[in-house]
Every structure is written in structure tokens, then in C-alpha cells.
Amino acid sequence: xxxxxxxxxxxxxxxxxxxxxxxxxxxxxxxxxxxxxxxxxxxxxxxxxxxxxxxxxxxxxxxxxxxxxxxxxxxxxxxxxxxxxxxxxxxxxxxxxxxxxxxxxxxxxxxxxxxxxxxxxxxxxxxxxxxxxxxxxxxxxxxxxxxxxxxxxxxxxxxxxxxxxxxxxxxxxxxxxxxxxxxxxxxxxxxxxxxxxxxxxxx
Amino acid sequence: xxxxxxxxxxxxxxxxxxxxxxxxxxxxxxxxxxxxxxxxxxxxxxxxxxxxxxxxxxxxxxxxxxxxxxxxxxxxxxxxxxxxxxxxxxxxxxxxxxxxxxxxxxxxxxxxxxxxxxxxxxxxxxxxxxxxxxxxxxxxxxxxxxxxxxxxxxxxxxxxxxxxxxxxxxxxxxxxxxxxxxxxxxxxxxxxxxxxxxxxxxx
Numbered sequence: 001x002x003x004x005x006x007x008x009x010x011x012x013x014x015x016x017x018x019x020x021x022x023x024x025x026x027x028x029x030x031x032x033x034x035x036x037x038x039x040x041x042x043x044x045x046x047x048x049x050x051x052x053x054x055x056x057x058x059x060x061x062x063x064x065x066x067x068x069x070x071x072x073x074x075x076x077x078x079x080x081x082x083x084x085x086x087x088x089x090x091x092x093x094x095x096x097x098x099x100x101x102x103x104x105x106x107x108x109x110x111x112x113x114x115x116x117x118x119x120x121x122x123x124x125x126x127x128x129x130x131x132x133x134x135x136x137x138x139x140x141x142x143x144x145x146x147x148x149x150x151x152x153x154x155x156x157x158x159x160x161x162x163x164x165x166x167x168x169x170x171x172x173x174x175x176x177x178x179x180x181x182x183x184x185x186x187x188x189x190x191x192x193x194x195x196x197x198x199x200x201x202x203x
Numbered sequence: 204x205x206x207x208x209x210x211x212x213x214x215x216x217x218x219x220x221x222x223x224x225x226x227x228x229x230x231x232x233x234x235x236x237x238x239x240x241x242x243x244x245x246x247x248x249x250x251x252x253x254x255x256x257x258x259x260x261x262x263x264x265x266x267x268x269x270x271x272x273x274x275x276x277x278x279x280x281x282x283x284x285x286x287x288x289x290x291x292x293x294x295x296x297x298x299x300x301x302x303x304x305x306x307x308x309x310x311x312x313x314x315x316x317x318x319x320x321x322x323x324x325x326x327x328x329x330x331x332x333x334x335x336x337x338x339x340x341x342x343x344x345x346x347x348x349x350x351x352x353x354x355x356x357x358x359x360x361x362x363x364x365x366x367x368x369x370x371x372x373x374x375x376x377x378x379x380x381x382x383x384x385x386x387x388x389x390x391x392x393x394x395x396x397x398x399x400x401x402x403x404x405x406x
Contacts, residue, residue: 048331072282130293
């Protein structure tokens with residue numbers, strides 16, 4: 001999400017969004033985590049495996065210009081903070097809800113990456129029986145994990161740490177295999193997670 | 204959704220979005236359907252009954268200005284057409300997905316209100332086991348219905364009509380009670396719909 005705080009981009013004051021960035025991509029090398037997820041979601045939708053979308057970035061529109069012969073043009077607007085997670089949808093009757101995060105840190109996942117309102121939304125969805133998780137990319141390890149929110153929040157509530165150690169993430173999570181299509185096989189990781197939940201209920 | 208086609212607002216070429224519109228509301232009289240749904244969703248979330256949100260309006264950002272001491276300002280952007288429905292979420296383990304429509308027509312619901320990509324999205328979610336419907340407000344009758352997508356698409360596919368007669372809507376739908384809090388008791392209508400599905404499976 002493009003959401004730079006004040007003054008963080010001093011070099012050019014006006015900036016055109018590069019829309020051709022995504023056009024030439026061979027395999028998943030060099031793709032951002034968001035690109036990988038979006039392309040995988042498209043694959044899953046096209047093959048009727050799961051219907052999951054990224055939500056649009058919330059924008060507060062202040063001023064709109066209505067030219068006579070062309071589309072309405074927004075001339076003043078601001079990025080708002082999302083009140084939920086970025087992705088949700090449905091897979092075999094299950095409500096799916098997740099947030100994606102990239103970590104540069106090698107040894108832990110800093111909890112400052114998860115604002116309170118996002119934790120609350122994830123807890124609320126979990127309470128309603130949703131399948132809630134993070135897709136967490138540890139760039140230094142070249143690994144991407146499905147981190148079940150249920151286990152993550154259990155760790156957060158039972159420790160006073162400001163970050164989750166890498167080893168804890170490995171313990172509670174499911175490694176997501178990467179491939180060509182889909183580039184991120186995260187539905188297979190959901191299947192493993194569903195089996196885990198099932199075996200907890202009926203051991 | 205504010206999405207005026209070209210030249211449809213000839214009176215003022217520049218228009219400030221009125222954000223104070225929602226501040227003073229006594230009861231649900233005079234509220235738009237969208238306001239009623241948003242307020243009901245808020246009620247359902249606050250009472251942990253269901254976690255359902257309206258998705259942000261999709262906006263294509265073209266130009267952003269980054270002032271040194273304040274928030275990033277979008278200076279050129281355009282409304283895009285939504286590729287899904289406006290509302291989704293989770294209720295007691297069920298994936299919920301719906302679109303809201305207001306009809307001025309007294310005798311039928313014109314199908315031109317439902318673009319093909321929206322029908323496809325709703326069919327896809329239904330195939331995955333989601334609970335999919337319209338919230339349809341017949342203003343002339345002062346009635347709001349939960350229209351199950353499953354029955355709606357069955358009518359559409361078995362007739363060559365360009366609109367759904369009011370009597371058909373009454374036949375296949377569940378009337379949504381209106382009240383003070385929530386103003387639109389549509390979760391009760393979902394409960395009735397779930398009972399109907401249940402009795403179809405186990406008659």
C-alpha cells in the first residue's frame with residue numbers, strides 16, 4: 001500500500017504511479033509479496049479453487065471535478081488507514097481473512113507491524129468462525145509462512161515481548177510452497193491448517 | 204457509490220463531498236439504504252453478532268503530491284468499477300457476500316442494475332459455499348428484501364425477461380424488518396434463509 005508519512009519522499013514532490021511495473025514478469029522472482037498474492041488469487045479464481053480478493057485501498061475523497069465530456073476526476077483525496085485486513089473471501093464454505101507482511105528482520109517479527117485495530121478485526125473474525133492468518137514473508141530467510149492468527153494472538157497475550165521470535169513463527173506456522181502458477185500455493189497451506197484444526201477437535 | 208457518468212452533473216463543475224451529512228440522524232427515516240446498512244453493520248460488529256464491512260470504493264490513483272510536513276495528497280484519480288460486490292464478511296462461520304440496490308420501479312427490478320461481472324462474482328461465491336444475496340429496497344412499496352442469489356439466478360436463467368417482477372421478488376425473498384438499532388435487521392433474515400437452506404437439505 002502506498003502510504004508514505006509526511007516528508008518521507010524528499011526527492012520528487014510530485015510522483016506518477018508507474019502502472020507498467022507489473023507487465024513483464026517471468027516467474028515469481030522479483031515480484032513483491034503483494035504481486036505474488038494478487039496473481040495467486042487470480043489463478044485460484046480462474047480455476048474456481050477459491051474466491052479471494054484484495055480490498056481496494058481506502059481513500060478519503062475531498063474534491064471531485066465533473067468535466068462535461070469525460071469521467072469524473074478526483075482532484076483532492078487522501079489515503080486513509082484500513083480498518084480491516086487487506087484480503088478476504090471464501091474457500092469451500094470457509095470465510096478466509098488475512099493480512100500480508102514482509103519482514104526484513106532476520107530473527108523476529110516486530111509486532112509494531114500489526115496495529116491494534118487490525119488485531120481486533122482479526123480476533124473478531126476468528127470469534128465468528130473465520131479462518132484468519134498472516135502471510136508473513138521473512139525476506140532474509142527467503143521463506144513465506146501462513147501464520148495462524150489463533151496461535152499468534154496466543155503468543156502475544158502470553159508474553160510481554162514486542163516481537164515474535166523467528167523460531168516461534170516457524171513453530172506455529174505452515175511454510176507456503178512457491179511455484180510458477182500459482183506463485184504462492186497458500187491454499188495448500190490452508191488445507192494443512194484445516195487438517196490441524198480438525199485433528200485438534202477430533203484427536 | 205459516487206460514480207457519475209460524464210456530464211451528468213452540469214450545475215456545479217467542482218463539488219465538495221459533504222462529510223457532515225451523516226452526523227445528525229434520528230431513527231432510520233431519511234437514511235439512504237447504504238447508510239442503513241453501514242449503521243446496521245456497525246451495530247452487528249459492536250455487539251459481536253457478525254463482522255461485515257463495506258469495501259472501499261476502488262479508485263485509480265494517477266498523481267500524488269508529497270508535501271514535506273503533511274500527508275500525501277492525491278491530486279489526480281478516477282473512480283473505477285468494482286469487480287465484486289460492495290459488502291462481505293463472516294457470520295457464525297458463514298461467508299456472507301451481498302450487494303445493495305434501490306429500485307424506484309414499482310412493478311419490477313430491472314436486471315440492468317446487475318452488471319455481468321457482479322453476477323459472475325456472486326455465482327463464484329455461491330459455488331464456494333458462500334451465503335450470497337441482494338438487499339433490495341423497493342422504494343415505492345417501502346419494503347426491503349433479502350433476495351437469495353441462488354433463487355434470483357435461477358429465475359434469470361430460466362426466463363428471457365430483462366427484469367424480475369415484483370411478485371417474483373416477493374415469492375423468492377425474505378422481508379427485512381426495520382427498527383431502531385439495528386435499523387435494518389438483515390441478520391434475522393439471514394437466519395431465516397439459513398433455516399430454509401437447512402430444510403431443503405434435510406426435509
